[in-house]
Amino acid sequence: MQDLVDITIIGAGVVGLAVAAKVAAKNRQVYVLERHATAGQEISSRHSGIIHAGIYYPENSLKAKLCVAGNRLLYELCQQSSIGCKKTGKLIVATSKEEAEELEALMEKGNKNGANGLKMLSAKMLKQLEPNIEGVAAILSPETGIIDSHALMKHFATRAGSEQAQIAYMTEVVGIERADGGYRVEVKDGEGGFSFITRVLINCAGLSSDKMAELAGIGIDIDDVGYRLHYCKGEYFSVSGDKGKMVSRLIFPVPPPGLTGVGIHVVIDLDGRMRLGPSIRYVDEIDYSVTDEHKQLFYDSVKGFLPFIDYDDLQPEMSGIRPKLQGPGEDIRDFVIRDEGDRGLPGFMNLIGIESPGLTAAPAIAEYVAGMVDEALSGS
């Protein structure tokens, strides 16, 4: 590794890899540092795999804009490559008159955000589309779908590599300090460790992104600036037998108030397997285990709109941890994606709180960050 490089990215999840693929062109030396042996072992392999349409997020937020843009970019990418995806469509189903009223506001929000093709369905129209679903009304989102996120990450890694970016696995960032010409990055690897200087440093460290911002302690107090993450666990239960074939679209409830999550929903993967999730529970530790403990909660959450599900159909499957800026009981927070130049750290770019719809938004986040990088490098 050279002593001075142009761009260093911390983290080879879907976001770090998408950014690497985008910024690696233009003859720049780009390094991606990843503490695990392979890419995407943390948040990017423990999610629903849904290409969201951009319905839920506050108007003009980065979440809304980058989700809508990412949705389009992902479908284009899948068409041009061998990445598996399917535009399944999705239904947000109301099971009461009160919920049906909430659908109106949700539809308006989605339309304002630019989510394409949303349509309000009556109970009769819902039955025609999905005869096994119970509901009094629904929103149909035809642009929602599912994607093979591992193939997507492989695609970004290959593209980054073909532009000479290097991904160093088993390489953990343990120190960051301001240095002449950029930032000195200290890493620990299998052979001990080393350090080098990078002109631009991009923090895509997912669940550790607040820690990385703190590591560059020269200027950022993560509590003062609101960067401290709260871990929020989402569990999934698989649905056994042939019941997965009883719906052909992704089925969501009307989201609970506060938008901590979008509610336990039906996820169908590219092989047609059905699972339910993710639940919402703030936790202190990263522990991915799932037991029967919350099975009743899952059953109760879906039985209103999925009458064909029996309690015994549900089996604990997997879980993921969300990197939330929004603490328990707080309002929804937007993604943090910024160059910290105004805090005296030019060329240090923080991406923090990249929870859902981060998978969908990844290619749009990469374009956004590439603009920031061009600006930083042209000014240095």
Ligand SMILES: Cc1cc2nc3c(=O)[nH]c(=O)nc-3n(C[C@H](O)[C@H](O)[C@H](O)COP(=O)(O)OP(=O)(O)OC[C@H]3O[C@@H](n4cnc5c(N)ncnc54)[C@H](O)[C@@H]3O)c2cc1C
């Ligand atoms: C339960 C759940 C369901 C979700 N469902 C969806 C969905 O359906 N659709 C959607 O669009 N989004 C979804 N998301 C969000 C999406 O999965 C994430 O936004 C996205 O995967 C985040 O990617 P990332 O690259 O930021 O993080 P990660 O994939 O976690 O990557 C960060 C990487 O940084 C590395 N790292 C951390 N610290 C260091 C260090 N010091 N040195 C070196 N490497 C380091 C980690 O090892 C990791 O590989 C979901 C998330 C969860 C948790």
